[in-house]
Amino acid sequence: MNCGGSAPRDYKAKVAGSRVLGDGSCLLAVECGSIASAAEPGQFVMVRPGTCGDPFLGRPLAVASASGEIFKIVYRVVGRGTELLASKRQGDSLVVRGPIGRGFFSARNALPLPKKVILAGGSVGAAPLLFAVRRLGVNSIADVVMGVSGKGWEGFSEWLRESFPGVSLFSDDGTIGMKGTVLDGLPADLPPDTEIWACGPEGMLRAVAAKYPADGARIRVALESRMACGMGGCLGCVIPTASGNRRVCVDGPVFTAEEVLWNDISN
């Protein structure tokens, strides 16, 4: 069952600003006080770029920050829906469902925060981690490790550096930051009272989980899945876990790496 707070609602929202970060990645600021005030890091929204039934479904996009009346999302243009989204300008209207799911904090079920959190993000998976670092507060130290594929991601990487001062940045081809992947920026062993919060492509999350097979309970992953409804109804987004199929949208999207049956995920 959904323990992440209230069931989402649909809102008519306005685009407060749109910025191309470069290379097909964009930042969108949306004016919707109800979502901005309720959202927590790791939660997401379903943004409907069209109003005439096509594209039909909302796009699940993680909240990257929320303040006052405004929340922001960061996304990569990958298809018709995100192309339409990228064409939105300040003042345009959007239909948004949210906030959805259990985030990095509510998924803890009141477990105290660790002393240190390593935030590990792959490409636009950085978005919810940016929100998380701002909400962690002074009692937890955060290290930030990010990975991009390389050439073509300069603009996005610039935004990463602005957003996360002190970020350790890796690229597959070595053209941005250090050559390597997020995995290279993680410690060989997970120190005590430390957790990893990760968001990015499934392959990356799977690799992070595999790096620390004994510490899966201290690794929290924000998963992505194809989904239709964003309210827990369609069961289109389920992933296999130790306690059976669970819905990425409202039972997640944040799970511990230990819960997820990585070998049973089939796409």
Next chain:
Amino acid sequence: MTSRTDLPVSVGSLELESPVIIASGVWPYEAELWSAERLEGVGALCTKAVSLKGRTGNKGVRVWETPCGMLNSIGLQNAGVHAFLNDYLPIVRNARRPFLVNLVMESEREVRESICALREVPGIPALELNISCPNVDGDGMAWGISPGSTAHAVRIARSEWSGALWVKLTPQSPDLAEVAKAAEEEGADALVCGNTWLGMAMDIKKKRLAFQRGVAGLSGPAVFPLALRTVWQVCGAVKIPVVGCGGVSSWEDAAAMILAGATAVEVGSALFTDFDLPRKIAAGLSDYLAEQKIDSISGLSGLGRQ
């Protein structure tokens, strides 16, 4: 709930305050979503499909967006009838509206056993017998393809269940009017016309079919004209009430199905994009009735056939 007096409608023995029904397979059991505030305009709800034993559903991709619609291959994931009765029925009752338990047509033994379990619990107003799910092998749609197997399925359910029995048909039947008549003759109280449409998606990046079962069910506004045609056909074949289902995403769609002869409509995939749709449909229908100087939904039903 709306206080309008023009919207209440009877579907057989079920009295609905609005002709807008939430279709099976879309509404989760999150308690908050079964409160009156979140169900404005909703006349009744169908539960997600229930089978005797729990089912884990299909592996791999389960949903795929299409132009003005979507394909799904969920595969009837559910916790089984006993878990439904223990864990979810109390939530469903909170809606304080008529509801239908969508029951998967499995083997004769399984269906009899499921209905026995449902019968033990007082206050379940109606069953919606699912002989139309395209996403499982052997059960579901296999029953609804021919008049003979439909008659067999309805006869079994009717012999065990004395309450309201609706039968959800599949548009995949090549002989839909005869299927509808067979269900009527075996004692169905109403027909739901219909379920999703068999389709396919190719993942061109992976160069293989998107769904592990190959086929999947198409829904959403894209199927509305197809569904309207089947509603017209079935309404012309039977005397029992017909509930239109397929691609309804506006009050105009609902009005069209009712003009074609439907008594009420079910709304499914469109709820994925708009929680408030039932209220909007109910309000739109009410305004339309006033404008057309028609007293009630039942007065509208079938007017388009004249």
